[in-house]
Amino acid sequence: MTAGDDVDTRLRLAMFAHLDRISAAYPSGIPSDVINTFEFDGEAVRLVVQPGIRKPARLSAALTIRTTYTPQGGARPYEDEFGTDGTLHYKWRGTDPAHPDNRALREAMVRRSPLAYFYPMAKGVYHAIYPVYLVEEDPARHEFAVDLGELEHSVEGIEVLPERRYARRLTLQRLHQVVFRPKVLRAYEARCALCRLGHAPLLDAAHILPDRHRRGEPVVPNGLAMCKIHHAAYDANIIGIRPDRVVEVREDILTEIDGPMLRHGLQEMHGSTIFLPRSRHDRPDPTRLEERYEQFRSAA
Incomplete structure (x- = not known):
């Protein structure tokens, strides 16, 4: 394990522990300013950012993704949607495959890194779903498939997370049950x-x-x-x-x-x-x- 891998692992574990605490405190949805109270190694780390894809400078792979809240009847800025197999079809940032955000998503997919997904409950309020995984990229549709399946994982380390069962999928009904x-x-x-x-x-x-x-x-x-x-x-x-x-x-x-x-x-x-x-x-x-x-x- 390299020093970079150690930072990546520690940061993700610390983020999940942070989300455990605030999810329990805000069961009807977590305000973004509360989500962004996260600190790692004495530094503030914003988890919810405006573009929707968050990759801290210390990491090579994306850490979090979110879907923008859209009021009833409003036009969505990105056409994120859920497939019948329970995967989230998460759009690229723009259409350039080399955009830094898209490279960060691709790196998370290749490394099988666990991320947090923020599902919108209201404007500036989210339900955190984690860990989630990027499992496939469709360049023609400018999107990644995100596995939202609930997985067994060790609180002592992320090493067991890549051993997840890829075949396990949430149906759309399951996602609705989560929220x-x-x-x-x-x-x-x-x-x-x-x-x-x-x-x-x-x-x-x-x-x-x-x-x-x-x-x-x-x-x-x-x-x-x-x-x-x-x-x-x-x-x-x-x-x-x-x-x-x-x-x-x-x-x-x-x-x-x-x-x-x-x-x-x-x-x-x-x-x-x-x-x-x-x-x-x-x-x-x-x-x-x-x-x-x-x-x-x-x-x-």
């Missing part, structure tokens, strides 16, 4: 839709219709931010949510006598109205709520 929780928590301002609990580590993104359902897509209108107690109760048909967004508690639970958790956490939810996202596009789909409510009624 489902941060999108739902962001829509609900990191609060439980039932009790308004605002502690993100205690919150889940609950599906209205489950994954196995034909309309159970991991999209925000099929999601509800719920604390873990209410999520479990919803999945167990202890509580239901009507299409008009009013909460019902199963009758036998309403008459049960137990401690304060049952009384305040469940029984007092009966007849309340759920907390809604500000954006109408993010609010729960009434048709999905209706179908799920009928399941609750049948179970009750």
Whole structure:
């Protein structure tokens, strides 16, 4: 291992540790200024940069890539897209194969270097997906294929990372699952839709219709931010949510006598109205709520 390899390895490991910390602290999306608080060997290292491809001067291969946020209906500056095999088709910088950014991406591909990919949640807010790998280049389309597969890796060293299973791919559905929780928590301002609990580590993104359902897509209108107690109760048909967004508690639970958790956490939810996202596009789909409510009624 050369001195340069050692710096490259140490920097990437330090970056992943940094992203572990801030991802836990910002589960609904990390602001770019927080991402860029990263320091290595006493020096600030920006991870999110305007062109989208980041290669620090100390490295020969790219370190991070990002996709630019585009509002609904807006024109994307680069046509990054996801293939049905789960790979991200990430565009070159321009059309010159010798552009320094494109050479840095190519070097990361040849070296099988792990990168971080920043998926846009909002303007200046990202969900970090890592490690990812550049696995193929298509010069005719001016793009690289990026493997977003989740891989086993050692926290003690990057040496095991090149032994990844190339055949493993995320489907487009899998990618949506990865960002489902941060999108739902962001829509609900990191609060439980039932009790308004605002502690993100205690919150889940609950599906209205489950994954196995034909309309159970991991999209925000099929999601509800719920604390873990209410999520479990919803999945167990202890509580239901009507299409008009009013909460019902199963009758036998309403008459049960137990401690304060049952009384305040469940029984007092009966007849309340759920907390809604500000954006109408993010609010729960009434048709999905209706179908799920009928399941609750049948179970009750």
